[in-house]
Amino acid sequence: xxxxxxxxxxxxxxxxxxxxxxxxxxxxxxxxxxxxxxxxxxxxxxxxxxxxxxxxxxxxxxxxxxxxxxxxxxxxxxxxxxxxxxxxxxxxxxxxxxxxxxxxxxxxxxxxxxxxxxxxxxxxxxxxxxxxxxxxxxxxxxxxxxxxxxxxxxxxxxxxxxxxxxxxxxxxxxxxxxxxxxxxxxxxxxxxxxxxxxxxxxxxxxxxxxxxxxxxxxxxxxxxxxxxxxxxxxxxxxxxxxxxxxxxxxxxxxxxxxxxxxxxxxxxxxxxxxxxxxxxxxxxxxxxxxxx
Numbered sequence: 001x002x003x004x005x006x007x008x009x010x011x012x013x014x015x016x017x018x019x020x021x022x023x024x025x026x027x028x029x030x031x032x033x034x035x036x037x038x039x040x041x042x043x044x045x046x047x048x049x050x051x052x053x054x055x056x057x058x059x060x061x062x063x064x065x066x067x068x069x070x071x072x073x074x075x076x077x078x079x080x081x082x083x084x085x086x087x088x089x090x091x092x093x094x095x096x097x098x099x100x101x102x103x104x105x106x107x108x109x110x111x112x113x114x115x116x117x118x119x120x121x122x123x124x125x126x127x128x129x130x131x132x133x134x135x136x137x138x139x140x141x142x143x144x145x146x147x148x149x150x151x152x153x154x155x156x157x158x159x160x161x162x163x164x165x166x167x168x169x170x171x172x173x174x175x176x177x178x179x180x181x182x183x184x185x186x187x188x189x190x191x192x193x194x195x196x197x198x199x200x201x202x203x204x205x206x207x208x209x210x211x212x213x214x215x216x217x218x219x220x221x222x223x224x225x226x227x228x229x230x231x232x233x234x235x236x237x238x239x240x241x242x243x244x245x246x247x248x249x250x251x252x253x254x255x256x257x258x259x260x261x262x263x264x265x266x267x268x269x270x271x272x273x274x275x276x277x278x279x280x281x282x283x284x285x286x287x288x289x290x291x292x
Contacts, residue, residue, distance in 0.1 A: 002049060002077070002078075002079040002142045002143070003142065003143045003145060004048040004049045004082070004100075004139075004142045004143070004144055004145070005046070005047075005048050005049070005100055005101060005144070005145050005146070005147045005148070005149060006037075006048070006120075006144055006145070006146060006147055007037070007045050007046050007047070007048050007082075007084060007118065007120055007147070008037055008039060008043065008044075008045065008046070008107075008118060008147070009044070009046075009147055011037060011146070012037060012038040012252070013035060013036070013037060013038075013208070013210065013252055013287075014036045014037065014038050014117060014250075014252070015032055015034075015035065015036030015117075015119075015250075016032065016035060016036075016210050016212065016283055016285060017031070017032060017033075017034065017035055017138040017139065017140065018030065018031035018032055018133075018138070018170060018282075018283070019031055019032045019210075019212040019250070019282055019283045020032055020212060020248075020250075020282065021173075021282055022214065022282075029132055029133055029134060030132035030133060031132075031133070031282070033121060033133040033134050033136040034083070034085075034119050034120055034121030034122075034136060034139065035119075035120050035121070035139050035140075036117050036118070036119055036120075037117060037118045037119075037120060038117055039107035039116060039117055039118045040107070040116055041088050041106075041107060041108050041109060041116045042088060042106050042107065042108075043106060043107040043118070044103050044106060044107075045073075045084050045087065045103070045104055045105045045106060045107055045118060046101050046102060046103055046104065046147055047075055047082070047098045047099065047100055047101065047102050047104050048075075048077075048082045048100070048120075048122075048144075049075075049077045049079075049082065049100045050077065050078075050098065050099055050100050051075040051076050051077040051078075051082070051097075051098050052075065052076050052095065052096065052097055052098065053073065053074075053075060053076075053092045053093060053094050053095060053096045053098060053104075054074045054075060054076040054081060054094070055072075055073075055074045055094055056072065056073045056074065056090045056092060056093070056094060056105075057071070057072070057090070058070070058071060058072075058110075059071070059072050059085065059111060062074070064083075064123075064127075064134075064135065065083065065085065067111065067112070068085075068111050068112040069083070069085035069086065069111045069119070070085060070086045070087065070108070070109075070110025070111025070112070070113075071085075071086070071087040071088065071089065071090060071105075071108065071110045071111070072084060072085045072086075072087060072090075072111075073087065073090050073092060073104050073105055075098060075104070079124075079125070079142070080122060080123050080124045080125050080137075081122065081123040081124075081125075081127075082120070082121070082122050082123075082139075083119075083120070083121040083122070083123070083136075084104065084105065084118060084119070084120060085111060085118075085119040085121070086107065086108055086109060086110050086111050086113050086116075086117060086118065086119050087105045087106060087107060087108050087110060087118075088105075088106050088107060088108025088109075088110065089105055089106050089108070090104060090105040091103065091104065091105055091106075092104045092105070101147055101148060120139060121136045121139065122136065122137055122138075122139045122141075122142065123135055123136055123137065124137055140163055143161070144161070160200065160201070160289070160290045161287060161288070161289050161290075162198060162199055162200050162287070162288040162289075162290070163285070163286075163287050163288075164184060164186055164196055164198050164267075164285065164286045164287075164288070165186060165283075165284075165285045166182075166184045166185060166186070166269075166281075166283075166284040166285065167185060167186055167187055167188040167190075168185070168188055168189065168190075169281045169282060169283055169284040170282070170283065171188055173213075173280045173281060173282050174213075174269075174280065174281040174284065175278055175279075175280050176221070176269075176271045176278065176279045176280070176281065177271070177275075177278050178219075178271055178272065178273050178274065178275040178276070178277075178278075179271065179272070179273035179275075180270070180271050181268060181269065181270035181271070182268075182269055183195035183196075183266055183267065183268055183269075184196055184198070184266070184267040184268075184269065184284055184285075184286060195266040195267075195268075196266070197264040197265065197266065198225075198265045198266065198267060198286045198288050199259050199263075199264070199265045199288045199290070200288075200290065201259075201290055202259060202260060203258070203259065203290050204256065204257075204258050204259075204290075205256065205257060205258070205259055205265075205288050205289060205290055206254065206255075206256050206287075206288075206289040207225055207237070207254065207255055207256070207257065207265075207286065207287070207288050207289075208252055208253070208254040208286070208287045208289075209223045209225070209239070209252065209253045209254075209267060209284075209285070209286050210251075210252050210283055210284075210285040210286070210287070211223060211241050211249065211250065211251055211252075211253075211269070211281065211283065211284055212249065212250045212281065212282050212283035213243075213248075213249040213250075213279055213280050213281035213282050213283070214243070214247050214248055214249060214279070214280050214282075215243040215247065215249055215275075215277055215278065215279035215280065216243060216247070216275070216276045216277030216278075216279075217243050217244060217245050217246075217247060218242065218243060218276070219242070219243045219271070219275040219276055219277055219279055220240050220241065220242050220243070220271070220272055220275065221240070221241045221243075221249060221269060221270070221271055221279055221281070222238060222239070222240050222241075222269070222270045222271075222272065223238065223239050223241070223253060223267060223268065223269055223270075223284075224237065224238045224267070224268040224269075224270070225237040225238075225255075225257075225265060225266075225267060225268075226265070226266045226267070226268055227259075227263055227264075227265055228263065228264040228265070228266060229262060229263055230262065233266075235268075236257055237253075237255045237257070239253035241253075243279065249279065249281075265288070267284070267286050269281070269284050
């Protein structure tokens with residue numbers, strides 16, 4: 001896989017890969033086929049890697065993108081393709097050579113969406129358009145660095161992202177009645193008491209939890225980041241997500257904290273006993289960025 005850059009200066013994930021499977025089923029897909037990033041109209045959008053402009057313009061004129069994409073840019077790289085959708089304008093032309101980090105357009109709200117944002121997606125060199133994601137593959141199969149990232153000097157430690165997905169939420173959904181709870185686990189069919197370690201080394205971490213699902217409006221889901229030292233657990237961060245009036249639950253919660261030697265970090269997901277109905281989670285993920 002390649003090492004690529006995020007296409008924005010400031011990265012705030014608002015929609016993860018494969019989320020909302022029920023919504024995307026109406027389009028014949030298994031879930032969201034890219035990563036959505038918060039961006040106001042006019043925010044500069046940059047190339048994730050060196051390449052060539054394969055196509056750009058309005059999505060309805062391109063079979064890969066479709067009208068849902070609005071104004072888009074599609075770049076071809078040595079490893080595959082990257083797509084940038086819902087733009088307000090492009091500033092590149094088909095066939096033009098592009099350098100990693102070069103501005104290619106500005107974000108917007110064209111096409112089909114809930115508001116201004118950037119939809120970022122990747123394809124392999126030979127897309128399988130029957131894969132349930134319209135040929136796309138998860139951008140996180142690549143190593144994604146902050147824009148402008150340079151390899152550290154010899155002997156220095158490189159920042160590393162540990163992305164963890166709850167396997168059961170992703171595969172079949174986690175059904176949570178009032179008063180339920182489980183620990184994020186990256187393997188399927190594990191006991192709810194089993195947890196996966198979210199970090200991989202000592203240092204300062206930026207931690208972001210991603211939660212998506214459906215439920216009764218007003219009901220809540222609480223996430224807790226828990227530190228474990230030789231079996232002694234302590235919660236260092238908690239955040240409540242609330243099901244919206246449309247019955248959808250989605251959001252991200254972030255914080256930073258140092259992780260010392262011998263510490264493991266787990267993510268606990270719970271529903272309060274005061275909830276009125278059942279919550280079904282399709283995504284319960286964690287990103288832990290070890291900051292060099």
